[in-house]
């Protein structure tokens with residue numbers, strides 16, 4: 219039965235990076251993140267400026283700066299690149315924290331969950347709001363681990379710009395590619411920060427080259443490093459021809475000197491900087507016509523005379539157009555380069571009004587917001603993060619949820635500052651708000667001021683008034699949420715006693731609302747609750763949260779990989795359903811064909827032959843499609859969902875008076891019959907794997923990958939290391955965590 223495996227990549231192809239260093243070379247483990255148990259330390263926060271003492275009067279002007287001065291940005295990267303460390307420095311230099319937190323000490327602001335502090339990883343995105351040189355920066359630190367990719371995606375959906383952080387010794391890594399693609403999908407302008415310039419093996423040129431080659435992006439080099447690895451002291455600002463040197467006696471990096479480069483003191487550095495500036499000018503002129511006209515008109519003789527402000531404005535336009543990405547460098551851990559990074563965020567990344575949102579014209583200044591994250595607070599209930607695209611949010615007001623067609627009352631409005639929140643009287647377009655009181659709102663919902671406002675916007679959107687008052691009409695103004703990836707792991711979860719089942723259901727309901735990538739279903743055969751998630755770590759964290767946050771000790775069954783099934787040939791089948799219920803005869807006959815879909819299509823696609831036209835009037839297409847989809851939920855081989863199948867309904871005979879339920883039951887049976895007759899295959903998810911290994915350990919690593927049915931695509935050389943790129947079946951790289959987890963293939967063997 220299992221000889222006929224065909225390997226597939228799931229829709230959301232998982233990307234993974236494994237770094238093997240000299241101390242752990244023999245076995246590849248999929249989850250090599252630090253796992254330390256620490257006592258979480260408490261942090262002292264200073265109040266956000268303007269919110270101390272009795273400065274409440276000026277609060278409104280501080281909280282609602284002109285929209286041109288707002289920057290909504292995310293920090294995104296491969297795991298461990300230094301996002302949280304960079305965020306921590308940003309908060310410190312902008313005056314929001316009194317001391318520098320450290321990921322390794324478990325006391326950073328944005329990693330406030332107990333699990334984040336213990337493991338030294340970011341699990342959920344955390345939003346903070348800060349002011350920098352007159353700009354309001356709403357910043358979201360996102361997770362780097364592949365299991366929490368959805369967190370990154372839903373934040374990127376509502377941001378206007380992003381800082382992509384890189385480990386300068388590794389360049390572009392596996393998960394960098396994933397988050398970069400996500401940013402491409404949401405058309406997010408970005409800047410790159412080459413972090414860890416102090417680390418052994420750090421190479422500015424290598425990292426820039428990898429951005430060019432692997433991300434196919436055009437790097438604009440705005441800084442040059444002064445020294446690398448141990449000798450890293452500061453950076454050169456190419457645009458202004460200045461050097462920035464951090465005082466080695468300063469232990470928090472606040473003290474640094476900015477000096478113009480001169481022929482007398484830095485002849486070599488000046489020469490390199492002038493060359494870099496000239497090539498930057500040429501590069502930007504190639505991408506921006508306005509700048510090209512300026513340069514060729516006034517400064518063609520001497521590029522040195524191009525004013526820094528003109529160059530900066532052009533870089534801003536090029537960044538906004540996503541034609542190129544500014545590149546900066548530094549070392550967050552050693553407190554170097556973060557202040558210029560913040561300057562670059564405000565100079566080069568766009569304000570909300572510079573981003574194009576076609577739908578804004580439908581609202582004419584009325585409220586329109588997108589819910590992108592929900593958190594459960596024991597005292598306050600659900601806290602909903604909203605990105606406000608137009609209009610103003612005020613507390614104690616009613617808002618309309620277009621997706622759920624319901625009106626809810628928002629009790630309080632808060633400004634997010636990691637786990638600390640500041641109450642505010644109103645918040646305008648372009649900002650990110652945290653609201654209390656929206657009990658029905660879920661991630662991806664569109665929030666407007668009232669139902670009539672949604673309908674008015676729908677009319678402006680040109681969707682007619684065919685069915686007045688129906689939510690379907692307002693659907694035209696729904697903002698696109700994010701695609702929720704299909705889970706690749708599942709396991710049963712049981713409460714300690716049957717009496718605790720309602721508590722478990724309650725906990726899972728809340729967790730699912732917070733995290734749409736967590737799916738919960740009921741096993742129809744055993745009646746057990748099944749958790750479906752994006753990876754082992756994801757399920758482990760959920761298990762742990764149920765224990766810590768809901769006080770429930772639960773038991774997990776063996777962790778299993780979510781397989782799929784598909785068919786290999788076309789098969790036709792007929793099914794007749796003829797029943798008498800009461801005094802009524804129900805008769806339906808369906809004839810259909812199943813065949814492999816030409817293009818990967820996830821679940822089944824449905825087509826109708828011309829001959830079924832008449833009978834379709836009796837059975838709505840929606841019901842027919844539901845019947846086909848429910849038949850595809852459990853494949854004939856393993857009971858796994860069927861995918862990439864095309865179904866053509868050739869004929870459908872229905873006697874008058876036959877209920878729709880009978881018709882759909884007949885179609886469902888017919889699909890299952892056809893699937894059973896077809897040649898079938900089990901599909902298994904693959905991980906894209908990147909293993910960094912010292913040269914001497916390459917052979918054992920390759921042998922190990924071969925044992926795990928790995929498919930090696932390429933072996934690259936990165937400084938002194940080898941980087942193995944390939945695909946490995948997910949089932950082969952599971953980290954068998956809790957003793958109760960067992961091999962999924964074993965579980966499935968007949």
Ligand SMILES: Nc1nc2c(ncn2[C@@H]2O[C@H](COP(=O)(O)OP(=O)(O)OP(=O)(O)O)[C@@H](O)[C@H]2O)c(=O)[nH]1
Pocket residue numbers: 295296297298299300301302303304321322338339340341360361362363413414415416417548549550551552
């Ligand atoms: N040498 C060096 N280490 C750094 C630097 N920045 C961060 N680190 C270390 O790298 C590790 C990961 O840092 P984090 O800030 O947690 O990285 P992250 O990208 O937020 O990690 P995830 O959110 O879990 O993906 C920690 O041990 C940091 O101390 C740096 O500039 N230089």
